[in-house]
Amino acid sequence: MTASSFDTAPVAPAGRPPVRRGGRPFTLSPRTSFLLRRLGRMAVSLGIVVVATFAIIHLVPGDPVRAVLGPSAPAELVARTRSELGLDQPLLVQFWNYVVALVQGDLGTSLQTHRPVADTLAQRAPATLVLAGVSFVIAAVGALPIGLATAISVRSGRRRWLDLAASALVGLLIVVPNFLLAVGLVWLFAVQWHVLPVAGWGDPAQLVLPVLALAIGPMAYLARIVHVELLAVLDATYMTTARSKRLPSRLIYLRHALPNMLTSALTIGGLMLTGMVAGTVLIETIFAIPGLGTTIVSSITAKDYPMIQGVVLVYAAMVLALNLIVDLVLMSIDPRSSLAEG
Structure with missing residues (x-):
């Protein structure tokens, strides 16, 4: 195989957009590009809201399980309920479980009504x-x-x-x-x-x-x-x-x-x-x-x-x-x- 055989393949000039079949450059329309930018910003904003909400409510003093069960609830019941809800785990583990469930469309279960949050x-x-x-x-x-x-x-x-x-x-x-x-x-x-x-x-x-x-x-x-x-x-x-x-x-x-x-x-x-x-x-x-x-x-x-x-x-x-x-x-x-x- 000679060296000249490698020179026959066309090389796209640097700095130009990819070319589709027919010779037209592959570019997004201005409206599509605008919509994608806005959707990207919306996704980032929702992510920030998820992180900020989780962090803020867990920094508030007080025990949500004790608030739901009442001050006279036995300590064993409080500990068992906290374990069932996953509130006895580290915050990072709780946040990871929350995000995984959120991606799957599960917003959790209400501590008050014991109903799915999404239904409410x-x-x-x-x-x-x-x-x-x-x-x-x-x-x-x-x-x-x-x-x-x-x-x-x-x-x-x-x-x-x-x-x-x-x-x-x-x-x-x-x-x-x-x-x-x-x-x-x-x-x-x-x-x-x-x-x-x-x-x-x-x-x-x-x-x-x-x-x-x-x-x-x-x-x-x-x-x-x-x-x-x-x-x-x-x-x-x-x-x-x-x-x-x-x-x-x-x-x-x-x-x-x-x-x-x-x-x-x-x-x-x-x-x-x-x-x-x-x-x-x-x-x-x-x-x-x-x-x-x-x-x-x-x-x-x-x-x-x-x-x-x-x-x-x-x-x-x-x-x-x-x-x-x-x-x-x-x-x-x-x-x-x-x-x-x-």
Whole structure:
């Protein structure tokens, strides 16, 4: 065999991507690459949540087995129960067993109810999702016309006193905590006027007060964002050009102004939605809603480690999934802002 026979095999130039059949380089589309980056970050974030939750709850003083069995339980029963649950093993061994079970879809068994944690979460999660979802829709639907109306009114320069009153009311609703607002709504509509139930879940009337308590503050905040962004858009050069063409005001606001402020409003709305999911803990506790919020409160009180870990993991997964959905929507509206990220 001669040396020239080794020179006949083609060699790909260095620094170029692999070539598929047909001569085209094998590259991922920008959308696919963006989605893979976001999924990778989501997986890393969930891993951090798992480690942090396990470490924090095991650093809390107290014996969960003694808390469940009671202070008068015999020492032999406490020791046997701790051994059955694996709580007598070193922390690293407990963490490894937890991660292995988690990968297999097993979230453990509740120390309180002796039921699988996954069953309890599947039963309680819909209430939290409905509460957060309906509250977000109400906040978004209410914020858009309020922000548009106040910005247009300020732009026209008429009824200055009404603009000041609306700004003061919006600012007040932003700073009032949702639990304090919930107490005020209960006192007004349930105690004084007797038109709505105080607490409960299942009847549409029982959904009104918790949704209002959770939605009013974010609605005011989002209305302020729409107000500010619309004023900035109305001062842009292309808006001056649109007005110079003597287009109807309806077309100027709906066709030119509203789409250009949609990206920032959606970004704030996504952050607001994740905050509302976390805010369901207090609202569910106040209105006795059988959701994830009341579940985690009772679990912390009873030191139910498996249930606490499961609820925190579900909350984290919900927030990260919502962030991913918002990113995908923003990428569809304005690909340059998302695809330019590394």
